[in-house]
Amino acid sequence: MIDSIPRFLNGAYHFIGNGYDKPNLLDPRLVYTVPFDKRAQLIYVRLGNSTSEMIYLSLMHDGKPIRLFPVGAKSASHVPLAVVEDLPPDSRIELFLAAPSGCSGSAVVDLGLVEI
Template sequence: MIDAKPKFLNGVYSFQGSGYDKIAPVSDELVYVVPPDKRAQLIYFRAGNSSGEMIYLVLMRAGQPMRYFPVEAKGSEHVPLAVVEDLEPDTKLEVFMAAPAGVQGSLVIDIGLLEI
């Protein structure tokens, strides 16, 4: 039997937008590296946006966009992922975001992963 272990990236983060075409890391805290002797799968993604404008989050895998998640103005998004793919050992995941220039707000993030 495989010994699976849950991992989470979560927290509340302030942001200021620089434009939809300028993605930036949300926080150094929202980084996950798959252990060298494991694989991982992204199981779910939840995010809330306090600003009055739509924003989007980008899950980056090894410096390349893996998934895009738009989050409505003053809204939230919950995505249980039906299609999961293995993340190879030593893969680095980071959460980036973009918002219209000058828009400020808070972002609530809860991302669930499973190490296998």
């Protein structure tokens, strides 16, 4: 039996948008590196958006976007992931956010991973 360890990236984070085509790291605390002796899988994402504009979060894997999560204006979403791929050892996961230029608000993030 393989023991799994849950890991979470979560919190409420203030942002100022630079445009939908220019996502930026939402916060340095929203970075996760898979341990050298483990694999990881993304299990779910919950997101909230305080602004009156649509935003999106981009899940980056070693600097490349692998999933996009749009969140409507003054809305929230829960995405249980049915397609789950392994993230190999030493993979770096980051959460970037994109919003219209000058759009200011808060994003609430709860991302769940499991290390195996």
